[in-house]
Amino acid sequence: MTSLFTFYLKGEIKSEQNFISFKVPNTILGLIPLGAQTEKFTISQIASTATNTRLSLKYLLLGILLVLWGFSGLTESFLLGLILLLLGINNVVNAFIINLVVTTTAGQQKIISFLIFDKQKANQAAEQINAMIAGRLDDTNTRQQTNRVIDANAQQTDRIIDAINSNK
Numbered sequence: 001m002t003s004l005f006t007f008y009l010k011g012e013i014k015s016e017q018n019f020i021s022f023k024v025p026n027t028i029l030g031l032i033p034l035g036a037q038t039e040k041f042t043i044s045q046i047a048s049t050a051t052n053t054r055l056s057l058k059y060l061l062l063g064i065l066l067v068l069w070g071f072s073g074l075t076e077s078f079l080l081g082l083i084l085l086l087l088g089i090n091n092v093v094n095a096f097i098i099n100l101v102v103t104t105t106a107g108q109q110k111i112i113s114f115l116i117f118d119k120q121k122a123n124q125a126a127e128q129i130n131a132m133i134a135g136r137l138d139d140t141n142t143r144q145q146t147n148r149v150i151d152a153n154a155q156q157t158d159r160i161i162d163a164i165n166s167n168k
Contacts, residue, residue: 001115004090009033011112013100013125018043018136020102020129022112043136045104049126052099053119063091098122102129 001007009025021040028034070085096116103109114122 004093005031043132046133047105048103049129050101051122051126054097056095056097059091060095063088100125
C-alpha cells in the first residue's frame, strides 16, 4: 500500500521463472492515483537484496503539526479540522518506512517502500529473492556441477565393481 488512505492502490512483486517484476503505484501527494511504475529484472541481474527500516523525521513532524492543527480546527470548522486530523495521522503512519533495496549487478538500486504494517511482506520478498539468487548461483557454479557429475560417475563405477565382484 502507498498510504493508509490509498489502501486500494497496491504494489506487486512477482517472480516468473527467471524474472522478478516490480509494480509500484504512483500518486500525487500520496492520495491521488497517477499510474504505476513497472520494472522487470532477470535473476542474473540481481546481486543482492536488503531491507531497511527508518523514520522520516520530516513526515513525522509534519504529521504531528497537522494533527495539532486538526484538533484546534475542529472547534472552528469541523470538516477542515477532520481533514487536517486525518492527513496528520496519515503522515505520522507514513513516517515509519520499510524499504526493500534490490541491488543489480551493475550497481543500480531499486528501492521499494512499504508501510510499517507490511514489514513482514518486505522481509519475505527479500528472502524469496535471495533464495532465487542462491539457486541461480548454484546452477552456474561449474565446480559444484562438475563435482555432482564426478560423484554420479563414481557411484556408477562402484555399482559396476560391486556387480562384477558379486558374479565371481
